[in-house]
Amino acid sequence: MPTPEHVKSIFSGVLESSSAKNVARSLAVGALVGIGLRGMQSIATMVAWRLKLRDSETGEPAPGPPPLPFIGNVLSLRTGYYETLYKYVDKPASVFWVMSTPFVVLNDEEGLRRVLGGSNGLYAKPKYFGYRSKAVKNAVAVEQKTVEKESLEYKNDGDTSRVALENMVIDSLWTMKVAMNELLTLLAEASEEVAADKATSGTAVLSSVRTAIVKLNLDVLFDLTDSSIGPSKAEDISSMIGFAGMEFARRMVNPFKALVDIPGNVRYFGDVMGLISFGRRLCRVLDDTAEEREGLESAPEAEAVKSTAGLSWVHAWVGKVGKIGKLGKVVGLLMASTQTVPLTAVWMLHLVANDDGVRSQLREELHGISVRSACDLQYDDLGKLPLADAVVKETLRLYPPFPLIQREAQGADVLCGITIPAGTPVYVVPWLVHRNPKLWSDADSFKPRRFLENASHGDAPSDWAFLPFGRGVRMCAGSKLALTELKVLLVHAVLEYDIVSEGRAMGRGSRFPELGMIPEGIDMRVRKKTRGR
Numbered sequence: 001m002p003t004p005e006h007v008k009s010i011f012s013g014v015l016e017s018s019s020a021k022n023v024a025r026s027l028a029v030g031a032l033v034g035i036g037l038r039g040m041q042s043i044a045t046m047v048a049w050r051l052k053l054r055d056s057e058t059g060e061p062a063p064g065p066p067p068l069p070f071i072g073n074v075l076s077l078r079t080g081y082y083e084t085l086y087k088y089v090d091k092p093a094s095v096f097w098v099m100s101t102p103f104v105v106l107n108d109e110e111g112l113r114r115v116l117g118g119s120n121g122l123y124a125k126p127k128y129f130g131y132r133s134k135a136v137k138n139a140v141a142v143e144q145k146t147v148e149k150e151s152l153e154y155k156n157d158g159d160t161s162r163v164a165l166e167n168m169v170i171d172s173l174w175t176m177k178v179a180m181n182e183l184l185t186l187l188a189e190a191s192e193e194v195a196a197d198k199a200t201s202g203t204a205v206l207s208s209v210r211t212a213i214v215k216l217n218l219d220v221l222f223d224l225t226d227s228s229i230g231p232s233k234a235e236d237i238s239s240m241i242g243f244a245g246m247e248f249a250r251r252m253v254n255p256f257k258a259l260v261d262i263p264g265n266v267r268y269f270g271d272v273m274g275l276i277s278f279g280r281r282l283c284r285v286l287d288d289t290a291e292e293r294e295g296l297e298s299a300p301e302a303e304a305v306k307s308t309a310g311l312s313w314v315h316a317w318v319g320k321v322g323k324i325g326k327l328g329k330v331v332g333l334l335m336a337s338t339q340t341v342p343l344t345a346v347w348m349l350h351l352v353a354n355d356d357g358v359r360s361q362l363r364e365e366l367h368g369i370s371v372r373s374a375c376d377l378q379y380d381d382l383g384k385l386p387l388a389d390a391v392v393k394e395t396l397r398l399y400p401p402f403p404l405i406q407r408e409a410q411g412a413d414v415l416c417g418i419t420i421p422a423g424t425p426v427y428v429v430p431w432l433v434h435r436n437p438k439l440w441s442d443a444d445s446f447k448p449r450r451f452l453e454n455a456s457h458g459d460a461p462s463d464w465a466f467l468p469f470g471r472g473v474r475m476c477a478g479s480k481l482a483l484t485e486l487k488v489l490l491v492h493a494v495l496e497y498d499i500v501s502e503g504r505a506m507g508r509g510s511r512f513p514e515l516g517m518i519p520e521g522i523d524m525r526v527r528k529k530t531r532g533r
């Protein structure tokens, strides 16, 4: 067994020979020159962008925190994403830097209309910051081209899509009710543990909720039930979705993470591969049911297949997009449906737990339409609950789970008074728009009643101020399902459970949540009601 001294003597022997010393010196010099050149290139790129991104009238640099050479604004975005963006909320648009790449963030209606409204076609293309490798970029480009075409066709094909989505939601109401009961039971257990530990972390609460929603959405969308995936599998998938989703967002604002966080990278890579492999399985489910459907088209058994309405909606949405496109869309659908709803659910329950008045008004609203227990709830009742709608919307306003809607300028433009060269990433950050004090009164407070006066945009001047699901051609495809799930959960929570706050102060998370909107410092206690109360 060689001792450290042996190893040292071998290396010092090698380094003593002059040719080995020369090689080592050349390698070190080469590495330094490489780093220096990369640094200079990065600084030159930043200077070139900064010269172009200017106020179109005064020629002054566009508003935004001054970037440091090479790293841009990574330091502050990494530790306080929303806080950093919020400092410039009074500007119509501001510019931030991730290393030497800028991104323009929009804060006013004119910019939002121009970019998401899509009338000029300049901003139709999404920009995905996170993808660095050429192979992945190419795959994504192919997928995007098809997705854009398909989703345009799909969204214009209003009837098939809307009817299929509506059928899916109607068909899954019972499944949803069962799942929400299970979710609240898990939450009751988790909140007891949290209370017993005096811990204030919402992470445990969130993971229970996510597992329940993963099970529900796999059932609703792909007809995959617990017995076919197994309960622990749903937990695994839920944890992969939670971790990979969060890490993806973190790497987007802080690419250095990918360089330094070796254990994080290993887990991230493993989880992404796990999700891809599960996505392949979901693609096979889609292929099998599509074949079955074709075979049964005119047969009497067709009714049986039609009952899997979720699959027919997913087929319509995924469309015929080739292998890579299909896998991308299926994994995207899985992430989009199971990352967002649980986050909103936890924040919504937390907000309701802290508002006695809203809880009792919600119960009155339900009693007013003769819904006294969650079992009574019918699909048509969901359209008669304006306060429940308002609570869901107000939660989505305060804590929109989608951190950024990404687009890329296809050509040069003047946007909110800033000259924008072609290729500039332009982002809409729903949280920032929703907290803009120029658009919303008392923007940081939970006031669901603002949506009673105006269901589409509350007390904001127009519906461009309320964008939890985005807008335009790439707007969320599953908003109807998401809103129904959240409303069914709310009905269960207020009718079947005592859900209250313990009066603990929330951490900084309530004003400036972290990038992934994780509900840290959550304060609520959930208990099943005893009947007769």
Ligand code: HEM
Pocket (backbone or CB within 6 Å): 126, 147, 151, 332, 333, 336, 337, 338, 340, 341, 344, 400, 401, 402, 405, 406, 467, 468, 469, 470, 471, 473, 474, 475, 476, 477, 478, 479, 481, 482
């Ligand atoms: C509270 C829950 C949800 C929120 C806040 C949300 C929000 C969003 C946002 C902001 C986008 C991006 C829009 C853009 O880039 O312009 C999006 C895209 C998408 N969402 Fe959702 N979403 C939610 C739930 C769901 C659910 C339950 C599903 C599926 C059943 C879903 C499916 C999708 C899909 C497929 C896309 C991509 C659309 C496209 O590229 O054309 N989402 N969502």
